[in-house]
Structures are given as structure tokens and as C-alpha cells.
Amino acid sequence: MNVIDIINSRQGTAFSFEVLPPLKGTGTQNLFHTIERLLEFNPRYVNITTHRSEYVYHEVGNGLMQRQRIRRRPGTIAIAASIQQKYGLHVVPHIVCSGNNREDLEYMLLDLQFLGVNDLLVLRGDKAKEDASFQPTEDGPAHATELIEQINKFNKGQFWDGSDIKVPGVPFQYGVACYPEKHEEAANLEADLQVLKQKADMGAQYAVTQLFYDNEKYFHFVEKARTMGINIPIIPGLKPLAKLNQLTVIPKTFHCDLPSDLYQEAVKCKTDEEIKQVGIEWCVKQCKELMQKGAPSLHFYTVSAVDSIAQIAKQIY
Numbered sequence: 001m002n003v004i005d006i007i008n009s010r011q012g013t014a015f016s017f018e019v020l021p022p023l024k025g026t027g028t029q030n031l032f033h034t035i036e037r038l039l040e041f042n043p044r045y046v047n048i049t050t051h052r053s054e055y056v057y058h059e060v061g062n063g064l065m066q067r068q069r070i071r072r073r074p075g076t077i078a079i080a081a082s083i084q085q086k087y088g089l090h091v092v093p094h095i096v097c098s099g100n101n102r103e104d105l106e107y108m109l110l111d112l113q114f115l116g117v118n119d120l121l122v123l124r125g126d127k128a129k130e131d132a133s134f135q136p137t138e139d140g141p142a143h144a145t146e147l148i149e150q151i152n153k154f155n156k157g158q159f160w161d162g163s164d165i166k167v168p169g170v171p172f173q174y175g176v177a178c179y180p181e182k183h184e185e186a187a188n189l190e191a192d193l194q195v196l197k198q199k200a201d202m203g204a205q206y207a208v209t210q211l212f213y214d215n216e217k218y219f220h221f222v223e224k225a226r227t228m229g230i231n232i233p234i235i236p237g238l239k240p241l242a243k244l245n246q247l248t249v250i251p252k253t254f255h256c257d258l259p260s261d262l263y264q265e266a267v268k269c270k271t272d273e274e275i276k277q278v279g280i281e282w283c284v285k286q287c288k289e290l291m292q293k294g295a296p297s298l299h300f301y302t303v304s305a306v307d308s309i310a311q312i313a314k315q316i317y
Contacts, residue, residue, distance in 0.1 A: 002119045002173040003092060004205040006044045007233055007296045014297035015317055016235075017309065018047040019083075021073045028082065034306050035087060041313040044297070045090040046083055047121055047208075050076045052099030052128065077108060081115045091117055092175070097147050098125025101140040102160045105147065109154050113169035120174040121208065122147055122199075134185075144176060145195070148202045176200075178207040178234060180221040184255045189221070193228050200232045207232060208299050211239040211250075213282065214259045215289050236290050239301040240308040241279030243272045280308050287316045 006014060017038060022031050035046065051073040060066045080091040095108060112118070124144045127134040136142040141150065150160055155171035157164060176199045179192055186192035196207060212218055222234050241250070247266055251258060258266070262282050269275040287298055298316075300309045 001090070002205075003045055003090070003175060004173065004233070006090065007206065007235075010044065013291045013295055014044040015041050015300075015313060016043055016045045016047070016297055017300040017302050018049060018237075019079075019302055020049050021051070021075045021079045024072055024074060028079070031079065032086070034302055035083065035089070037306050037310050038302075038313065039087065041310075041317050043089060045092050045119070047299070048076050048080045048083070048091060048093045049073070050094040050096050050123075050125070052096070052125060077111050077115070077117075080112075080117055084115075084117065090119065092119045092121050093117065094121045094123055094125075095147070095151075096123045096125030097136060097141040097144065098123075098127070098134070099137055099140075101137050102150060104137075104140070105150060106154065106159060109151065109172065112172075116170075118170045118172050120151070120172050121176070122151065122174045122204070123177050145198055145202065148174070148176075148199060148204065152203055173205055174203070175206040175208055175235075176204040177210065178221070178225075179210045179255075180212045180217045181210075181256050189224065190228075193221075193225055193230065196225065197228055197230050200230050205232060206235060206296075208235045209237045210256065211237050211254055211301055212256050213262055213286070214257060215286055217257075218290070219293070233296040235297045235299050236295050237299045237301060238283060238286060239303075240276075240283035240305050240312060241266060242276045242305045242308050244269060244275050246275075246304075276308055279305075280311050283308070283312050284315050287312060291316065 019031060019034055022028055051071060076093050080093040083089055084091045093112065095105065122144055124134065141147045151172055151174060153160065154165070157168040159165060176196070178196050182189045182192045186195070209218065218236055225234060247258070250256065265278050266275055269278060290298060302309060
């Protein structure tokens with residue numbers, strides 16, 4: 001069973017969430033606490049993010065700095081396998097263009113097949129912090145559509161260089177990302193939807209949205225997608241406000257608008273606890289409307305919001 005089967009076989013709206021691999025050297029305790037906090041709501045699948053390496057600078061004396069590439073959050077594949085084994089949950093690791101070449105990606109696909117993990121979320125990924133715009137790794141895909149092309153070829157029993165896979169494994173199923181308020185690099189929403197249509201035509205079975213706070217933008221996005229012949233399920237991605245600094249960080253980082261009603265309530269808050277309660281109330285309202293109008297699943301982004309999500313889930317599931 002994969003995500004599309006889970007969505008199609010369930011009556012009502014499924015519950016799912018995304019987690020990050022632990023920071024390098026910190027262990028899995030916090031990650032497992034997040035999962036255990038949300039287990040009671042019967043999550044149907046869990047996404048695990050992938051993070052590219054980045055440059056860090058270390059002092060080496062005499063006023064000199066040494067530049068070194070590190071991965072702050074390694075272990076996506078191992079964490080996916082660990083969650084699957086420990087909790088019996090369906091896992092969906094992210095696989096990204098960012099920071100990977102074709103060979104890296106093939107090894108990831110092989111490792112995942114060996115582990116019996118056959119569901120993916122296929123993404124371009126973020127640009128490196130030091131780059132002004134996204135730059136693919138040498139001999140790596142530049143767009144999610146190119147990565148999909150490689151996965152499709154792998155599914156048909158061929159490595160990227162054209163050589164045959166002697167014993168092909170279970171083919172991968174995959175979803176992709178989409179953006180109700182358009183991707184920051186897209187010229188307009190219609191252009192962005194054309195890219196989503198291409199992904200769907202290539203084999204993407206569903207799409208998960210970037211976080212949003214205005215349901216009307218999600219509904220408009222879905223309606224416009226349908227008129228363009230995009231018929232895959234579009235899963236809303238949600239993240240309740242939980243900290244005061246998110247009033248500026250979230251719109252800047254995720255390029256989404258805060259509705260006036262939400263903003264007016266949020267700016268009255270003086271503490272993180274106050275805005276957390278506003279965030280919970282707003283998200284519950286969002287969820288109830290999305291469920292009422294037939295959203296296939298509610299997908300939650302857990303960073304800094306695990307307790308809020310648990311409180312929201314208690315009210316809607």
C-alpha cells in the first residue's frame with residue numbers, strides 16, 4: 001500500500017505529518033518523542049525531510065577561518081527505516097535534487113528498495129545558502145521533473161547511464177510539492193500550475209501543498225488545477241503559528257500571506273503562549289473547513305508545533 005492507496009481507501013480525511021531527521025550528533029530521542037506524541041491520532045503516513053550539505057566556518061587562529069561543508073541533518077533513509085521498524089508506520093522520505101548528483105540519487109533509490117521503502121516525495125529542494133539562485137550539483141538534476149525522469153527510468157529497470165538493472169525491485173510511487181500562492185520563482189500561478197501538470201503527467205500520484213493560512217487560496221488553487229486537467233489529489237499542508245517571531249519569519253521564508261483576521265489577532269499577543277493559542281484556534285477552523293469540503297488528507301509540518309498539532313488533532317479527529 002502507498003500514499004495514494006491510503007487516501008483512496010480511507011473514509012474521511014487522513015492525518016499525516018512531516019518530521020526532520022535529528023541534528024548531527026543529537027540522537028533520536030526528540031524525534032521519537034514527536035512521533036509518540038502524535039501516534040494516538042492514527043497517522044497514516046510520515047514524511048521525513050532531506051537536507052543538503054552547507055558551508056560552515058571555523059576559526060583556525062591568527063584571524064583565519066576555515067570553510068567546511070557539513071550536513072547538519074543527515075540520515076533521512078536510516079530514520080525512515082527506523083520509524084518504519086519501530087512504529088510500523090508508512091514512511092515517505094523526501095528525495096531531492098539539491099546537493100545530489102545522479103549517482104548519489106541512484107544509491108539512495110537502491111538503499112530504499114533494499115529497506116522496502118517504496119514511497120517518495122520528489123522535490124527540487126532548497127538552494128544553497130551561499131547561492132543567489134538554485135544551482136544543481138555537477139551531474140545532478142536541476143528540476144524535480146528531471147529527478148522524476150530518473151526515477152521513472154529506474155522503475156523501468158534502467159540506471160541513468162542506460163545500463164540494465166539485473167534484478168529490478170518494487171517500483172517507486174511518488175508525490176510532489178505544490179504552492180497555492182505560487183512558487184517564489186514562478187512567473188505567475190498559471191505558469192506554476194503548468195509545472196505541476198507536467199509532474200502529474202509524468203507519474204506523480206498526488207501533491208502536497210506548501211503551508212498556507214487562507215483556505216480560499218487553497219480552494220482556488222485546486223479549482224484552477226482541475227480546470228487545467230490536473231486530477232491528482234492535492235493535500236493541504238498546515239503549520240499552526242506557535243511563536244511571536246513567526247509573524248515575520250513565516251511570510252518571508254515560505255512566501256505566504258497571513259489573512260487579515262489572523263494577523264490582527266496575532267499582533268495583540270505578547271507571549272509565545274498567547275500566539276500559540278491563536279494559532280491553534282485558527283488551524284482548527286482551517287481544518288474543519290478543509291475536512292468539510294473533502295480534503296483527502298491533512299498534512300502537518302511539526303517543527304516548533306508538535307504540541308499545537310496534538311491539541312488540534314484532538315479537536316478534529
